[in-house]
Amino acid sequence: MEGKAKRILIADDEPDILEIVSYNLSKEGYEIYTAKDGNEAIERAKQLNPDLIILDIMMPKKTGIEVCEILRTQAMFQHTLIIFLTALSDESSQIKGLETGADDYVNKPISPKVLISRVNALFRRTNTKPSESKTLSIGNINIDPVKFMVMIDGKDVILAKKEFELLYLLASRPGRVFLRNEILSQVWGNDVIVGDRTIDVHIRKVRQKMGVDCITTVKGVGYKFDV
Amino acid sequence: MEGKAKRILIADDEPDILEIVSYNLSKEGYEIYTAKDGNEAIERAKQLNPDLIILDIMMPKKTGIEVCEILRTQAMFQHTLIIFLTALSDESSQIKGLETGADDYVNKPISPKVLISRVNALFRRTNTKPSESKTLSIGNINIDPVKFMVMIDGKDVILAKKEFELLYLLASRPGRVFLRNEILSQVWGNDVIVGDRTIDVHIRKVRQKMGVDCITTVKGVGYKFDV
DNA sequence: CTTCCATGTTAACAGTATGTTTACACAAAA
DNA sequence: TTTTGTGTAAACATACTGTTAACATGGAAG
Numbered sequence: 001m002e003g004k005a006k007r008i009l010i011a012d013d014e015p016d017i018l019e020i021v022s023y024n025l026s027k028e029g030y031e032i033y034t035a036k037d038g039n040e041a042i043e044r045a046k047q048l049n050p051d052l053i054i055l056d057i058m059m060p061k062k063t064g065i066e067v068c069e070i071l072r073t074q075a076m077f078q079h080t081l082i083i084f085l086t087a088l089s090d091e092s093s094q095i096k097g098l099e100t101g102a103d104d105y106v107n108k109p110i111s112p113k114v115l116i117s118r119v120n121a122l123f124r125r126t127n128t129k130p131s132e133s134k135t136l137s138i139g140n141i142n143i144d145p146v147k148f149m150v151m152i153d154g155k156d157v158i159l160a161k162k163e164f165e166l167l168y169l170l171a172s173r174p175g176r177v178f179l180r181n182e183i184l185s186q187v188w189g190n191d192v193i194v195g196d197r198t199i200d201v202h203i204r205k206v207r208q209k210m211g212v213d214c215i216t217t218v219k220g221v222g223y224k225f226d227v
Numbered sequence: 228m229e230g231k232a233k234r235i236l237i238a239d240d241e242p243d244i245l246e247i248v249s250y251n252l253s254k255e256g257y258e259i260y261t262a263k264d265g266n267e268a269i270e271r272a273k274q275l276n277p278d279l280i281i282l283d284i285m286m287p288k289k290t291g292i293e294v295c296e297i298l299r300t301q302a303m304f305q306h307t308l309i310i311f312l313t314a315l316s317d318e319s320s321q322i323k324g325l326e327t328g329a330d331d332y333v334n335k336p337i338s339p340k341v342l343i344s345r346v347n348a349l350f351r352r353t354n355t356k357p358s359e360s361k362t363l364s365i366g367n368i369n370i371d372p373v374k375f376m377v378m379i380d381g382k383d384v385i386l387a388k389k390e391f392e393l394l395y396l397l398a399s400r401p402g403r404v405f406l407r408n409e410i411l412s413q414v415w416g417n418d419v420i421v422g423d424r425t426i427d428v429h430i431r432k433v434r435q436k437m438g439v440d441c442i443t444t445v446k447g448v449g450y451k452f453d454v
Numbered sequence: 455c456t457t458c459c460a461t462g463t464t465a466a467c468a469g470t471a472t473g474t475t476t477a478c479a480c481a482a483a484a
Numbered sequence: 485t486t487t488t489g490t491g492t493a494a495a496c497a498t499a500c501t502g503t504t505a506a507c508a509t510g511g512a513a514g
Contacts, residue, residue: 075363075401076454091338098344103352104331111318117325125308125330125352148404148445160501161447195504200461202502219460219511387490422493427472429491446471446500455514462509473498484487 005137006123007031009048011041011067012056012085017110021054021085024112025119031137038062042070047154050080052119055102057086057093065100072101081122085110136171138225141214143171152212162187163206166199170215170225179222199223233350234258236275238268238294239283239312244337248281248312251339252346265289269297277307279346282329284313284320292327299328308349312337363398365452368441370398379439389414390433393426397442397452406449426450 008030012018022032033048035041039061045053053071055064062070064084071077084097087108097105104118136143142151145168150157159167165187170178183199184192203223207213214226235257239245249259260275262268264287272280280298282291289297291311298304311324314335324332331345363370369378372395377384386394392414397405410426411419430450434442441453 073362073364075365075398078363078399091341095340095344098348101351103348113322114318117322121325121330124328146404147402147451148448149402158445161445162502194502197461197463197505198503201463201504204462204464217461389491421491424472424474424494425492428474428493431473431475444472457514458512460509460511463507465504465506467504468502470501471499473496475496476494478493479491481490482488484485 005029005031006052007033007048007050008052008054008119009033009035009041009044009050010054011035011038011059011064012054013037013059014056017056017085017108020112021110021115024116028116028120030119036060038064038067041067045071045077045080049076052081052083052122054083054085057084057088057097065097068097068100068102081126083118083122085115136168138171138174138214138227141171141210141212143168150210152210157209157211159206159209163202163209166202167206167210167215167225170223174225175227177218177222177224183222232256232258233279234260234275234277235279235281235346236260236262236268236271236277237281238262238265238286238291239281240264240286241283244283244312244335247339248337248342251343255343255347257346263287265291265294268294272298272304272307276303279308279310279349281310281312284311284315284324292324295324295327295329308353310345310349312342363395365398365401365441365454368398368437368439370395377437379437384436384438386433386436390429390436393429394433394437394442394452397450401452402454404445404449404451410449 008025010018010021010025010032011034012021013036018034022034026032033044033050035044037060041053041055041059042062055067057064064086068082068084071080071082082102083104083106084102085106085108086093086097089107094105103122106115106118135145140153144151148164150159150164150167166183169183169186178186180199184194188194203215207215216224216226218224235252237245237248237259238261239248240263245261245263249261253259260271260277262271266288268280268282268286269289282294284291286294291313295309295311298307298309309329310331310333311329312333312335313320313324321332330349333342333345362372367380371377375391377386377391377394393410396410396413405413407426411421415421430442434440443451443453445451
């Protein structure tokens with residue numbers, strides 16, 4: 001059910017707001033990142049590629065509107081959710097915000113509960129597209145079967161097909177030990193017969209390419225992905 | 228340009244509201260249908276299978292909340308957008324509404340313009356796929372599907388039709404890997420049968436003409452546009 | 455300490471997926 | 485008609501994957 005912690009970037013120049021929102025959303029199981037002004041928001045967005053960006057409108061350097069406009073011109077952020085969170089409650093600001101390409105517009109003073117509800121509602125709606133939803137996140141490791149990509153601390157790791165399938169299997173149940181037989185039947189298929197060392201060699205390649213050792217050997221049993 | 232007029236069902240027991248909302252949304256090009264109470268809303272929803280349902284909460288027969296709950300149990304309405312439009316502005320109602328499975332919650336008195344913005348925002352998000360003829364920018368690469376042109380660092384690159392379609396598909400989701408099958412069905416169409424090397428040849432031509440290598444091969448899987 | 459066995463490591467091999475080039479049919483433009 | 489360019493196919497070249505085999509290592513049991 002879980003699988004993936006959504007990443008949320010919050011940009012606001014008021015530390016109080018950052019703290020309140022961060023606290024409440026992280027309690028809901030989201031991974032929270034923050035930025036203090038418009039420029040920092042753009043920079044961090046590019047680094048993190050978050051699932052949702054919450055933007056204050058009145059910020060130093062660049063306003064939330066400007067940030068939104070800039071991000072929306074980039075293909076990378078075409079599908080990123082954006083919520084404006086602002087004290088400007090007048091009608092035209094709201095319309096402007098939504099037309100800039102935001103997905104929601106919430107007025108301050110904010111109620112944490114309402115914000116959480118709206119965030120959840122946004123994710124509920126986008127989650128229904130099953131294509132993007134199988135991404136695994138364990139710590140700072142990101143495994144995306146759609147992009148066929150592994151990211152560690154924001155850096156890409158290119159794995160071959162079998163290597164990726166192997167890693168994905170292990171990472172799908174972090175901490176759980178997979179017997180060699182299980183791995184064979186899941187990654188190679190039941191009817192394929194391969195030598196004993198084949199799994200080891202692939203494990204080695206994955207370990208090597210990832211740099212981080214997140215796969216533990218359980219001698220006489222199999223392998224597991226470290227939690 | 229546009230595909231097809233979106234259908235919106237509005238349920239409210241106040242004729243005035245029905246009229247104002249209907250008028251404003253139909254002016255935007257939507258097809259509008261109405262219902263006067265909860266039961267009628269459910270009935271008409273089943274008949275019409277609308278793209279969006281706008282529900283008043285305080286209605287005779289069944290409240291908007293009840294209607295929403297009932298609809299959401301039906302597979303048919305799992306992906307239908309729902310907006311609550313209500314005079315109940317208190318926080319808990321809003322939360323309740325959103326948690327029932329609604330996609331937005333707008334308070335009365337309504338501003339037609341705000342409502343329109345929010346409706347548009349919802350559809351913008353779900354419209355995703357087909358020919359979202361928007362200019363894409365990735366880094367210093369600009370792809371304009373209207374002019375059928377690609378610019379790199381301000382310099383024009385002329386691509387043939389198929390080449391352009393291929394590039395545009397990949398660039399529409401930078402980082403995402405497209406399987407060979409996907410590429411075939413999206414660029415060539417489902418029924419067309421072409422040889423194995425055809426995709427490669429086109430990829431090569433695109434790479435060649437662009438000068439920059441922004442397309443990565445994922446062996447055994449497909450191709451992706453580098454982020 | 456020695457032995458044994460499971461796994462780690464490395465290099466090399468074969469098969470396959472993709473890259474590359476050329477050629478040709480066909481359509482559009484001139 | 486000629487000319488030019490596009491899309492596809494075929495043939496060959498290349499690079500990489502997946503696999504094996506041979507050997508190294510390391511820990512546990514005796």
